[in-house]
Amino acid sequence: MDNERLLVSTFGVFAAAYVISNLYRTWVERRQLDKIxxxxPSGALSSYLGVYNLVFNGRDMIQKGYNKYRxxxxxxxxxxKWTIVVAGPNMVDELRRAPDDLLSSMEAAADLIQMDYTIGPEIRLDPYHVAIVQSSLTRNLVECFPDVQDEIATAFAEHIPATxxxxxxxxxxNIDFTMxxxxxxxxxxxxxxxLKPLAGRLLTxxxxxxxxxxxxxxPTINERLRQEEEHGKDWPGKPASLRHDSPLTTFTQVLFDLAARPSYVAALRExxxxxxxxxGLTxxxxxxxxxxxxxxxxSQRFGGGGARMVxxxxxxxxDFTFSDGTVVPKGHSIAVANFALHHDQVS
Structure with missing residues (x-):
């Protein structure tokens, strides 16, 4: 009986310590966030209205913040959670230099597109594609040029006019999946x-x-696996990298801007x-x-990546501390006021 009482008492102490620790953490986090x-709206309930306002008037909100807190x-x-928006070049550099274990771009992307509910958690837990792009694909870009050139020529012939x-x-x-x-x-x-698991199943x-x-x-995957099983990892004729058929957003935006400004064509072509x-093309x-x-x-500054709000x-x-002493608590997000910064006449 005494052992049971001791066990209950011990559990109660640990439970109380856990609750107090969480309350203290919440209080500290609130004080840190209040300094930003x-x-x-920033109230417990009114902040929800701010989320919906951000969806419909996001650019105006970001620009207002940038103008006031440049x-x-x-x-x-x-x-x-809150998103902390950086509005100065020096802090952008701090953000860029921060290691991934402090500020994670992968986890931010997963939250941004709600990866667990739209694409699936496997990509977040095993981001094998990142290593492929950074190593195999990048190292073999030169070998891709003939394929890319052929694809561009074919795309022009097929889609201008479109067929x-x-x-x-x-x-x-590819296009529909992204959208x-x-x-x-x-x-x-x-x-x-x-509610996200249920909404994800209904919407994705x-x-x-x-x-x-x-x-x-x-068929292509199975054939490559068969070749590897039969001849080893370096089987004859193994592609150096993956072919990329989808049109790039950057190229599309540049093409639109060039069509709108034909006076630049001659100089660029020359x-x-x-x-x-x-x-040669290398x-x-x-x-x-x-x-x-x-x-x-x-082109990107005005209409591509530069046109994004953040x-x-x-x-x-x-917990991340900027050089000015501002602390951003764990779990929240940080981003850069991209459009405002790229179109600032002062900076």
Whole structure:
């Protein structure tokens, strides 16, 4: 009996300590967050209205915060956590240099597109594709140039004017899948965490999309696995990297901007043809196309990545302290006021 009482007492002490620890942590976190100015309502209930306002008037909210807190930071509400928006170049650099175990871009992306409920948790738990892009694909970019050049020429011939693509269903699948994930993520971010599994099952089209994709990819995957089993990992004719058929958003935006500003065509064409004539189409020759590089950067600043309200999303894995002493608590997100910063006449 005494042992049972001792056990109950011990459990009660640990439970009380756990509750007190959580309350203290919440109090400290609240004090840290209160030091960061808020754009939009910040009350326990009114902040939910700020989330919906962000969906419909996000750019105005971010711009208002940037104008008021330029060089510093401010916070905007989420359903369960805050997003701290950086509004100065120095802090952007601190954000860029922070290690992934402190500020994680992968975890931020998973939250942003609600990966567990739209694509599935497997990609978040085993991001094998990141290593492929950073190593195998990047190392073999030069070998991809002929394929890329052939694909561009074919795409122009097929789509300007538009006709059926090489594999219309597969291309449509790629485009629709991306849009479906983005749409579902926007909606899911409006739900509290406990409702997201149900909303994800009702809203996502991932299972049917994967089934369609496997109809196209399974024969190729099985053939490559057979070749590897029969001849080893370095089997004859093994592709150096994966072919990429989908049009790139960057290229599309550049094409639109070039069509809207035909006066730039002659100078860009002269530069590209001159470099290719002397160097050929290589990775090194692309670096010598400075006018083209400048045009692409400006195109992105105005209409591509530069047009996004915020970028460089990071999830705070451990309490993070900026050089000015501002502490962002674990679990919240940090991002950069991208559009405002890129269109600031002062900075």
């Amino acid at each position: 100015p808020t754009v939009g 060089g510093g930071m401010f916070k905007i509400p989420g359903i369960s 059926e693509g090489r594999n219309l269903d597969y291309r449509t699948l 479906n994930v983005v749409k579902a993520a926007i909606i899911l971010n409006l739900f509290p965490n406990f 089209k991932v299972p049917s999309s994967i089934k369609r994709a496997m109809m196209h990819l399974e 530069e590209v043809e001159g470099v290719i004539r002397e160097e 990775k090194v020759s692309l670096q010598k196309m400075r006018k083209l590089d400048s045009f692409i950067k400006e 970028t460089m999303h990071r999830k705070v894995m451990k």
